[in-house]
Amino acid sequence: MPTPNPAALEFLLNRRSRPAKTLTTPVPQKDELMQILTAAARTPDHGKLEPWRFIVIDHAAMARLSELAKTRGAELALDPEQIAKGCAQFDQGNLAVAVIEVQRDAPKIPPLEQTYSAGAVCLALLNAALASGWGANWLSGWVSHDRGFMEQGFGLGAHERIAGLIHIGTPKSTPPERPRPDIEAITTWL
Known part of the structure; x- marks a missing residue:
């Protein structure tokens, strides 16, 4: 018989990202952020490759990355x-974590599974920040997909790319609830 965790399930059923532009200070201190990162790193990872950092x-x-977004x-x-949208991710931010997908040479673990794991880390990081009481938002956009921005802004190698930018801070407001998927319509039973 499973042992339920009603508080965790309630959190997941009601979690809500906070728009990055509504996040302000204070932001997590280093020890608080390290706990959030530790929780995020407990993500499923086929082969224990840690295909992310x-x-x-x-x-x-943030100011330096905003200028780079303008230049790029x-x-x-x-x-x-x-350009303005790319800059705004950094103009309005106080703290973010870039989740970097690191493709590892692993014959038994396809690159796509490594990509899935990096995406799972993004969601785990977002949820860990929210569960810790902070507001958080997962952003990407053209800056996250531009090789020049990745290399100049973050020093990424050819085997690395940005999986997501997770902004974390104190929310200024609670956004209204948004429409959610119709689970019956998107679920098939075999």
Whole structure:
């Protein structure tokens, strides 16, 4: 007979990301953030490869990354709205964690499974921050997919890429509930 954890299930049934633009200070201190990262690292990981790592982005680094987004956006000839959106991820942030997917050479573990694990770490990190009482939001966007931005902003190697940018802070407001999937409509029983 399973042993239920009603508090954990209640949290998962009602969890809600907080928009990054609504997060402010204070942000987690290093010891608090390390606990959140430790919880995130308990993610399923086929082969124990740890195909991910973390880069903590503090407020000072946000300004540098915003400038890089502006420069890279111009180099890529993106429209001003796209550039502004890329910059805003960092202009409005105080603390974020970049989850970096690290593709490992593992003949028995396909690259796609490593990608899945990195995505699972993003969600685990988001949920750990929320469970700790912080507001959190998982962002990506063009900056997360641009090789030049990844290399210049984060020093990533050719075998690495950004899986997500998890912003963490104190929420200024509670967003309204959003529509949720119709579970009956998306579930098939075999």
